[in-house]
Amino acid sequence: MLKKPRGRPRAYDPDVALWQALETFWANGFSRTSLDALAEATGMNRPSLYAAFGDKKSLYLKSFECFAGQLRAALARTAQSDAPLDTTLREFFYEAIEIYMSGADGPRGCFIICTAPAEAAMDADIRAALKAALAEIDEGLEIPFAKAKAEGHLPPDADTAALARLAASVLHSLAVRARAGETKEALHTLARQSVQSLC
């Protein structure tokens, strides 16, 4: 049933190329990343990049959305965890730290927290994407707190939204700290101690 489309076949896989672009933006931020760098990373010439993804900002926003998708998946796994709240939270942070510390040339922190703010004050689209991502993190992190409260592991008057936002603040901080070069041990310590304070 898979009908071969007409025309010259693509020399790239769109998902692979998008990930390669994302990695380039992740390391360099939006403005510092040139079309030449994206072309080199993806092996595509500039007209092909434009044809496949649109202009530079469109490609950035698609990369942002791709990264946000992975964040969404991590939040969903955290929401579905049956482990105790502190274990759930700690594992979420540890997983984030793994991603933040990854990078061929060193730690990159979080794509969203580390590259979008620089652009956000002057670009309404990037600002909106950032704001939406922050809200998703807040909402996603509230679920394990609400579950723990419903199961009696938190006081009945605990403000789960407030706790979630505090936990999200820890995530933002881990992101920036990783990019600044703090050690993995320091990040783990902050994660552990924050979980202790929150639970």
Added chain:
Amino acid sequence: MLKKPRGRPRAYDPDVALWQALETFWANGFSRTSLDALAEATGMNRPSLYAAFGDKKSLYLKSFECFAGQLRAALARTAQSDAPLDTTLREFFYEAIEIYMSGADGPRGCFIICTAPAEAAMDADIRAALKAALAEIDEGLEIPFAKAKAEGHLPPDADTAALARLAASVLHSLAVRARAGETKEALHTLARQSVQSLC
């Protein structure tokens, strides 16, 4: 005793010009800010900018240091406060929020947290400056916690360094949220609730 220097007098005040450059970098980030934009903001031609401040990155780092100086002053005021810990912390956050929400064209968050990470992965000097600033925030915020502990307002086994780092995380988060366009009320709420959790 003030001897008039030889040569043509300067047409600018270095401190004023530096602040103007800082504001431009604050809104646009490092890479998005052009020399023309800096020249326009300061009223100086490019050769004059180079003569006064060095190249673009030098000017950015000088701006960073200028902003860090103001942060240092705010931390010092917080360290010297005689108010109760929760009041001290809340006022520190409220003051930060005022700065983060300032801006002729909208909120800019924190110069350091919102502009340096984008560059930090690929520029060791900016990364080092960011890391140093993060450490200063951690250390500065530990002082009120240590005071409160010494005065018996915190349990004797309270880990003041951990609490300070959690408070610093809130500050980082406020910075990013402000830049993303969250409301002042939402930021105040996060600040208040975090202080409640921390004290």
Added chain:
DNA sequence: ATGATTTTTTGCGAATTGGTACAAAATGTT
């Protein structure tokens, strides 16, 4: 074989970018 479609390649253009050389301007010193 021809035509239609899709993608790649090559080459290009206008604008911008960071940085600099040098002459002119504006002062103090001798």
Added chain:
DNA sequence: AACATTTTGTACCAATTCGCAAAAAATCAT
């Protein structure tokens, strides 16, 4: 007045940047 010093202003440069037009390549459909 001539010279030395400091700063400004003008003009320029090489390189880079983003985006695009058009031809060539590679396929399927008739």
